[in-house]
Amino acid sequence: MEDLLKALRNIGLSLPDPEQLLQLSDPDTEVQDNLARHLSLTPAKDDLVPDEQDSGIDGAETTTQEDEDESALDPLMDADLFKGAVQALLENYNKSIDKERDFLRKEQDALAAPKKLKPVPLKALLARQAAEIKKRQEEVYTAGHDPESGRKRRRLYLPRQTFDGVGSYASDTPIDHLKRVDADELEAPKRFKGRYILCKVASSLNLYVSCTFIGVLPSGNAIPISIAHFTSNLHLSGAQLDAHLPVGTVIAIREPYISLNHFAKGGPCQGGKSVPGVRADTPTDVHILDRCSEQDKKILEEVSWKVDVAQDDDQHFSDVKSLLCNSPTAANSRGCRWLQDGPLARIVVSSSSEHLEQLLGTLSAEEKTGLGRRTHSLIQSFLSENRPGAAHRELCAARILGIPLSNKPDSATAEGLELEGQVLYKKCDFAASRLAFEAALSAYPRSQRTSAQDRILETLNTVRSAQKASALGPTHENVWAYYFDSQSYATPRFDIQDWFGPVAIENIPGAGRGLVLTRDVEEGELLLCCKAAASSYAAETGSRGVFLLRYSVESGVTSTTTQVLAATKSIQAMIDRPDELTLPIMGLTAGPGMEYSKWVAAEYPAPPHRDYTDEQTPASQIDALVQACSSQLDLSSARQDEWRRVILNGSMRPSIDSSYVDGVLRFNAFGPAANPGGKSTSTTTDKLQQDSELTRSTMVHPLPAILNHACLPNVSSVFFGDIVTTRALHPLKKGTEIMHQYVKGEQPWLIRRSQLSKHGFKCNCGICQLDERDGEEKVRERGQIVGGSLSMLQERSRIVLKSSTSTDQSQEKQEDDRRDLAESLEEMVGKVQATYDASRPGLRPDLMKIYQLKALHESAYDVDAAVASELKALESIGCTVSKGGEGRILNELPSLHFDGGITSMLTLAKWSVKQDKMDEARRWVEQAFYTHQCTIGGGLDIFWDRWLDAFPDLPYRDWLPRC
């Protein structure tokens, strides 16, 4: 990838845009030919930030026509030449991709006959590592700057290519059950079952997608090591990255896999060049050893190192006492390395109560105060690193050890409680967060209370409202906020815990688990509101401008940035909060090709019932918490047990197989999808930020992932940022399985079937049964009519509509054109109708658009006919008109095409107004709003935001209530 980009830059051409990146290795020669043509005709634009004196408005696009002309190629002279050159570059790129892929496959075959690993001198490996780091830095610099002038580019653009598949390893065995292996036994390719490798980090770290460094084994032999899913922040500076694992850090890799090419998965493409080393496919295989734990200490004391690496001693510590006296103030610093818990939490896990007391006895009061201050700052740093689990454990450990989190004796308890409120808020434990904040407010001395209130009250109100929504389910007002915020922010994430309505998880014959109603429910009733356990947005600061392509060798599927990073985020979230998140994520299935994880057999966790009251928390509860947090060390109290449980549960990190996580994401995650929320968000003119496969979001919502699929759903699931709400589409009986769409049920049957094929089940929902009865041949014929002739008529319609706005054409001619078109559409209706089995009921969704277009043209000369067609459009999506002249005008909501249905309803309202049938118009508007409320919810403002532009003249205000 890098060579290709460099070469394109060198010949003055633009780099492939995100969509073109996806075409780079498309095997279709026509695609390749088109791509080469496009690239060769697109000269590099001046994308540099203008000098200050000629800068436009705040970094806005200022490319002028002159700029464009200046950089344009001579169309006659250059086109063929450039195309030839680009074709050659694309061929080279694909050759190196093929080599890499073949190499991965060959490595699989070579597992049967591993060969002894030839030692490479440490110096040589270090030199290569330094060169690789330099190369990476240059690439990043060039992606953001013009290397010659040093001027900044308007935006960073950094595509990266990696590979996946052909084996993935994760160890389930604890280190004390494993035996150490050293260089004399190393072979490749080979997985060392029952063994672990011990090494010291000997070089700086290099980040591509995986992270790579050189390790030195006790024997003195050196070996490159790559760790996958190391970080989701691909913009870490060299120093920030090195701080995760500084030179001299000792790590153990459980049951290591020695690969013929350790870069194979997350490194840059080596074009098949062999670079043997350790390939750690999952972070949970890597364990950092230091003297906080007795078990690690024993290993460290038993091993001697033949070669010393030149480490910075300030980065390391010799014993626990010295660490306590000079503990870290931030994550990834001395005593708290990459994904490691804070030192206090680790000490509590590995020490007995007596040992703890003894340890603390050696600290002076001053040392304890300093330790408390630094721990406070470390906890805040965990929060900013999105590691609330580690933050909570460190806080609990400080409590257990009686370490005050402030050096002000009169407010130490209150400050600790305030911090606890923040930590629990980040963990989305709103009830406990609220109690901690309220306790903090009551514990601050009178003199500090006002400033504490200024600081705390706003967050406390947010916490209370999140607690309420999590206990009672979100109101329309909450949904309104989710909707608008998800349109306004690039990475919208909301405060809510999963809320479960009248549903239960049950086993469904032939479909694994599913969600079933525990009572009868109303149309439009909210059934679920769930937050993603992990989410990745393209606009995330850690990946902005980086465009990842990960090619899976077996499936041929290419995953993009947010999909790759959603896996990293999921893995790291499970490491941070193993007891809360492992079962919900790893308990999902990962597609028909992947054996179930051991968690799938466990009972899937449904959210607990939560209470909420607006009343003040009873003073006794607040006092008890303040008391527990202010009392001196009492190792036997119930709170102590609870704090200890938090630490112990969080310290048990299960092995997370990253390929399973990828499977979970592939078969359960939602995305990549545009930032959801209903209305298109692509209002930006920035090409790279527009909706595209590479610029969206991927997230895993564990509970909604238990919902099975039906093309004809009985619920509507809507996404707002990182939450999804699910509502009943019809009145449903207790015991009904609720099912939503994995693929659009509005598409032709054969397309749905092909899109669902990766799941390995045959959908047998209502509409699939009807389509099956129509027969494949008829369905295909219908697809051809709708896909071909309708598109042509749509184009004709566009021209007719355009000319009807011009004054050149007589009224008569315009009307004739529209009649002609309506007649053609009527003919098409006949043809499509003929593809349906005669006994098929009214649900014929392929007709909706045809009837709507017909109605549009009929409305120019015969409104009654137009109304009849529009009603048929509604009938085709499952709606029937009620007989009475009062109340609801439709008996049912649409079964498919919800927005299409609302369009028809509002169109009918518009025509009713035209015909002066105001009562009917009002009923159509009410029906449209009701349909909106039942499918999306959130009230009038969302309804207006979505529909007002298209139907501006209806008197909504007179007819519709605000909720």
Ligand SMILES: C[S@@+](CC[C@H](N)C(=O)[O-])C[C@H]1O[C@@H](n2cnc3c(N)ncnc32)[C@H](O)[C@@H]1O
């Ligand atoms: C997102 S999961 C749904 C939860 C899943 N049933 C479970 O037990 O974890 C998707 C998987 O559920 C199964 N599934 C979903 N809808 C189904 C259906 N209509 N019929 C049969 N199996 C279905 C398929 O195995 C599919 O790959």
